Amino acid sequence: MANLVLASVVLGRPEHAVAAELLSFVVGGVVEVEQDAAPAWTVRLVAPGRVSTHEREALVALFGDASAGSVVRVAPGEAALGARLRELLAQAPVRARAAGYLEGTRGRLTEKGEALRADLVAIEDTIEAQVQDARVHASAGEAPSASVLPWAVLFGHAPRWAHVATTFDLDGLCRVVDDLAVGDG
Numbered sequence: 001m002a003n004l005v006l007a008s009v010v011l012g013r014p015e016h017a018v019a020a021e022l023l024s025f026v027v028g029g030v031v032e033v034e035q036d037a038a039p040a041w042t043v044r045l046v047a048p049g050r051v052s053t054h055e056r057e058a059l060v061a062l063f064g065d066a067s068a069g070s071v072v073r074v075a076p077g078e079a080a081l082g083a084r085l086r087e088l089l090a091q092a093p094v095r096a097r098a099a100g101y102l103e104g105t106r107g108r109l110t111e112k113g114e115a116l117r118a119d120l121v122a123i124e125d126t127i128e129a130q131v132q133d134a135r136v137h138a139s140a141g142e143a144p145s146a147s148v149l150p151w152a153v154l155f156g157h158a159p160r161w162a163h164v165a166t167t168f169d170l171d172g173l174c175r176v177v178d179d180l181a182v183g184d185g
Contacts, residue, residue: 013155057091
């Protein structure tokens, strides 16, 4: 898994970072998601040990706790969850600065940050090609690896293009998480 919130800081595009991070947790088997009455989901933390230190910050933001078995309701108007997610995004530049990717208060990229940005742009180009290919071959049922999905969402693609078998509305979950993380709560 990757720290997609950090990647969003380096790219300067945080609007889909939390939804992408959550999908990374879904794909990685860290969380399980159940659809409740639309538009609401129950997200259960099942394998917190599978995440890095930086990703743990996202787990704490999602759950308020990062213990196996923790549960959070994701739905519009969940004010406490929205506040935690917005705080995660607000603190992300501070953590990126501490890790040596940003300098100064204006958030300019350091040499290390520029190198990471170049790598991320290359990843974005690759993901873009895979998304386009998946759209072209959708009728044949061909799909890229599920691990591509979080990155594609980070880069602004709605997840509806992906042929990932889920028992919940993937696109709807991402929209609600995005709204909670960057909206007014």
